[in-house]
Amino acid sequence: MSDLNKLADIFRGTIDPNERESAEKQLEMIYKIIGFTPSILRLVMADGVEMSIRQAAVIYLKNNVIAYWSDKSNGPGLDNDFNIHEADRQIIRDSIIDAIVMAPELISVHLAVCVSHIIKADFPGRWLGLVDKICIYLRHPDTKCWMGALLALYQLVKIYEYKTGDDRAPLDEAMNLLLPLIYQRCGQLLGDHSDLSICLQKQVLKIFHAFTQYSFPLKLISNEIFAQWMELFRVILERPKFRNFEQEREESNWWKCKKWVLHILSRVFERYGSPGAVSKEYNGFANFYIKTFSGCVIGLLLKILEQQGNKHYVDSRVLQLTLVYLSTAVNHAVTWKLIKPHTMLIVQNILFPLMCYTDEDDELWTTDPHEYIRMKFDVFEDYVSPVTAAQNLLHMFSLKRKEMLQKILAFVFQILNDSNSDARMIDGALHIVGSVADILLKKEMYKDQIEELLVTYVFPYFSNQHGYLRARACWVLNYFSGTRFQRDSNLASVVRSVEMCLMHDKELPVKVQAAICIQGILTSQDKAQKLMEPNITPISFEILNLLRETGNEDLTSAMQKLVCLYPEQMMPIAFEITQHLEQTFYQILDSSADEDNEDKAMTAMGLLTTIDTICTVMEDQKEIMAQLQPVVVRLVVKIYQEELMELYEEALTLVCTATTNSISPDLWKIYELMYQVFKKDAFEYFGDMMPALHNFITVDPQTFVNNRNHVLAMYDMCKTVLNNDAEEEAESYAAKLLECMILQFKGQIDECIRPFVELVLTRLTREVKNTSLQQICLQVIIAAFYYNPILLLNILNDMQPIDSNQSLFTHFINRWLSDIECFKGLHDRKICVLGLITLISLPPEKRVAIINEASPQLMPSILKLFDGLKLAYQSKANAENADEEDSEEELDEDSDVEALEDEEDHVAAADYHSRILGKINSPACPFPVTSSYLRDDEDISEDDEDEYSDDEEADFVQTALESYTTPLDADDTDVDEYVIFREVLEMLQKKDPNWYNVLMSPLKQEQQEALQSVFILASQRKAAAESRKIEKLGGYMFHTQTVPSSFNFGGTPIV
Template sequence: MLDSDDSYGDFVASDSSSGGDDLVDTDDFQDFDRNELKEIRLCSSLFIRISEMDTRKLTDVLRATIDPNNRQQAEEQLSQIHKIIGFAPSLLQVVMLTDVDMPVRQAGVIYLKNLVTQHWADKEAEPGQPLPFSVHEQDRAMIRDAIVDAVVHAPDLIKVQLSVCVSNIVKHDFPGRWTQIKPEERGPLNEAMNLLFPMIYQLCVRLLPDQSEQSVLLQKQLLKIFFALTQYVLPLDLISREVFSQWMEVVRAVADRPVPEQTNIIDEEDRVDLPWWKCKKWALHILYRMFERYGSPGNVTKEYKEFSEWYLKTFSAGILEVLLKILDQHRRKIYVSPRVLQQTINYINQAVSHAFSWKFLKPHMFAIVQDVLFPILSYSAADEELWNTDPYEYIRVKFDIFEDFVSPVTAAQTLLHSCCKKRKDMLQKTMHFVMQVLTSPNADPRQKDGALHMVGAVADVLLKKKVYKEQMDNMLCQYVFPEFGSPRGHMRARACWVLHYFSEIKFKQEAVLAEAVRLTTNALLTDMDLPVKVEAAIALQMLLNAQDKVQKYVEPQIKPITLELLKIIRETENDDLTSVMQKIVCTYTEQLMPIAVEMCQHLVR
């Protein structure tokens, strides 16, 4: 692979000797020697012309990724060139070309989204390892300049992926690097807040003891003002450490105080809208934002470096004490609103990364995994009700990309993954607990669902550990395959989901792979529950992507699979299934020709 500082000249030098017919024609760059190319990298205007000149070739590569005859070669080309300066802006340019076919644009925007989510932020090298790849700052600047307009003008299928890109870029680059999207000049605002901020603080302090509905609503508004002022910039000239400490004490007090007893008589689904829980939600918003953006050493911009070190040492103990109490309330079945729970878990996830805060969490972490994360990751009564009453809505919620930003389930998955990846013994303890659940004769299906959910959540960590990697065939055969025959639809769906997340394992026995494909295909074609069919379709796509041998097992049933997939797409309007269909059509183009008319009839219904 090429380093992020490699030039087009380096690409030409490394690739021109391959002797193959490259999908990207490198002849356009042969006129430049290595020194000239280095000068070009320093000249943005010339570089833009190179990028523009190459969009046609990049379009051809993306088109080839959806052509079964050229797919493998095209994917290899992309893996070779994605680190070259100019690649990311060219990719965005192709995505926004209206004369390019939509499947090609979709392939491009998904590749861009993955590039931004995985490689946008600078990363530190592990000891003894080379510096990990991140998108070059020159490319990041060009993307920042263009992406907001791109979101505005993009069709919906493209817009949703670009919005994820914007969210990630804002998180890492605003305001330090992305100054163009500042909503206003902050000078006048800071002057006004110099006068108002002390008054707002004093009002908040006076209101705190009053738990009446009117008082708490006003407290919520004051916390929202603080959040709005500090969401993207923490004005250290306006908010001294003393003032910040005072506000953190107020916010901590709001997060810590109990909600009035009388609220417990209200239905749980309505409690989330009560002022007391809304106020607490904004307190948790502030705590997490302050830690994530300004208080997490190694993850902040240079102007907050000293502040982050002070924050971590000053506030970790007090805040984590409150958050552990909130998790304990949830563990004891005392109501905690979903957003408060989600933000609490997010804060703890951030704290896992730092040795200083980890020492407060370490004694409690396995109990959190066992008594908090495990129940959250298990199939709930609310899940069951939605599955039974409105399976279409169940599918929409489970696959809604924006739901991930607010879901306690996603937060729990992320925290479990972080502690198992970053903290010694946590993976071993977690897997021991999971195996206890899976082998227990008394475990109910909801608990087994939670255990398999936990296994899938740490799949990539397990596959990097030899001791677990070698047991994967047996794990699938003993604990996953039998659930395809479960009388409970949610367990059949979970079995498909686990195969999705373990699709890249190196099967020791081909018979195990063949059985995985058979079970998944059978679930897609014959299961009576629509959510199971959706999970099966996605699992089948992942297996086709990761395992070359899968194609021969799927081919005999490709026609009924395709027609069933078209039917499910029509019924659910699920975007994830569109990429499954794309994969199927590109892999089995010739075999599907006889039913092309029937497929078109499905599409126009």
């Protein structure tokens, strides 16, 4: 492919609608040829070629690198037999940094993606020259060479951004060379105010931020080096504008440099520079940071706020990050003392105006209320919004520092009581009140006055002429929904007001806010549930209509709340509601097809979750579920057929809920579809499939097992997971499904046992990091032994490796007995006990040598498991009562909040006891207190001689995999391991006394006593099971006798 002209012609064809198909076919024919990929890179860098062709080529190159660079599987829909040849990869590695340095921006952005992917696959092993190449260009005196080098370095840092420890070592080694170099270059650029210079500075700052965001390498960034960087940050933050950036404003790299400096400062302060709130390794740095830089940084931030207060333009992200930094600073005495003299000016001149309804809000409300709603409820918008940052800073002032709440409220009520306050000022004041609602509800001096506050200052605005004040009233009331109303009439007024706003208001944002408020009220006010009940049907459909019109995700939560609180009222309309949600879902999909909209994806997820909630609430109503199941089927088919992978998790949850009690023929078709989707592109969703797959095995077992394709599909999915590079959690799920099938279909799937056993044995030959995976694989073999011991013996004998001196069965028994301590929870111990009972029950002719050799371990192992089982059953009984006990032991959520003195720092939980001890053990305290006195009541055992510690007790709690039950785990199971054990031993004592004596002879006195306890418990459990059976049949049966009309019990009658 040396002829670039021909290659250029092909890519010219890809951008011509008339020639595109032909051009793509040509590319399909030649993309595997050695030398093709480097030829594309040469074409991309050819200055004489049209830019549109170079762009088409670089995009194709990028896609090829992403798809075919790595040696491993390329993914669904791609050619898994092809990877770019190593010779071609080496050419690209040698030249791509040169290319990104020389390329124009339109090209370099795509080359940067290539670099990122190559670094991820090849650095440091195959790309040893990367760092040296970057270094060469950064040392070049021509600043035009620096941007490409910085872009490449940024890709390197981003790849390692989330790594820690040894995994991060290659980056730290590279930055040991490059960090001083980029600092030097950035320092040189400070005096140059050209566009290129400012852009280069921004890129250096982005690199430093990514390098330090999740790990701060103190070996590379000493206090002295950091101080040098801080001086650079100071210069960037306080430098004035050298040109008029007013037209560019938010797009200006001049502002973006300030933004990235504040990103760095906020992150360093929060994560590494806050004494009492950092990990031990950063304690020294935190003290250095806060003592050395607080005065300078706070001073710079106050200047930014001064600009904002004087109505000079400040970039919104710069303002937001300034407020974020100050929120962290409120926690520390050193920085608080610097902020405190300015707090009320900040509140009045900066925060309050941000909290008020603005001209921009009004324009959006009027011209595009749907966009207004989207913006106000967008969590991603909140993350970067100065308004949210202002709200958080106000909250920190009020929560953390004494007298601040009183001062802020005094300012607010002055506005609310002033007849000259305009509507926008009222909105800002109410916004502040709602922002500190949680604090007011907990403060003893305020919480009894909340009801009067709402009546006086909030209720009147439900009928205000300004729509935004009606919306604000709903918003505030939602935040105060936990108020303890003393007068039922006021609560009734609340319900009427929000119902009016929802049902009859003409303004869409008001209706949405009212719907959200209804959810809050219903969650917190039991009496409100009865007040709202008569109107719950029209309320439900109004929210459904709003949901369809706005696509607001929060409304799905409101709908879910209604469904959960009013199940009886929902029964007659459940199908209609579900159909409405289904149609809204399709509408959301159609509208989002034209645009990449994360909000709509979230709404779609919320709609599916709401439908799932309805199915969950109605799952015991057979007639209703028969109507809902087709809706579920249609939705799942739509999601799978259109490959909407972001919705796979919700779809699988729907399938799980729909199959909880019964499985219709259409749902069995969904099972087949799940298998097809798994094989195509849903390998990574196996964990999400697990609950539904378990249902298909256990809810309608006969339909499952009667169709061998069902069993084969399940086995194939498990095999795919266990034989490929899946996460070990997913592999554990796969092995658990194998165990479930073995135990569910005892005696029905003999032909499946061999492939099941072979599969887990093969997996055990590879490295296993997670002990739970190791145990569940062993359990599959134990389950197979319990299923049919002779069958398993024959399978293992057939699988015996030629070069092994030890039989597989011997290895299995030894591993089993050595791992007895590793079986946790209830089910795992039970199957282990049943397996060992099966082992000791084998007839003499089937007792191979290893069984006799291991006989001294058998009974002690069984007794140890029974000891654990007893506690596991107790733990299960305790868990069933846990909710009630937890509610009694919950901490009082309304407890007052203690603000800090000016000299105090807010400390993390780890240091809280130290601070309390410091106070208590002051000279004024007559008794020394140690941390042992500060334990929570629930941490103190009722019995100091309890045999098990908290950590040991965790061994008896249900394990994650045990939630996927088998017939052995049913409450009414006939398989009682205690009863079976006793019966087997009694049988052996009679029919095989020699073997019985061999088993019993190793037992010590305490083990014999434990055995007796097991026997007693077996008798009790047998009697209890018989009683349950009789009770099921309608109670004890007596012979029919003539009953006299009166009785004489003797003695004197009571009356």
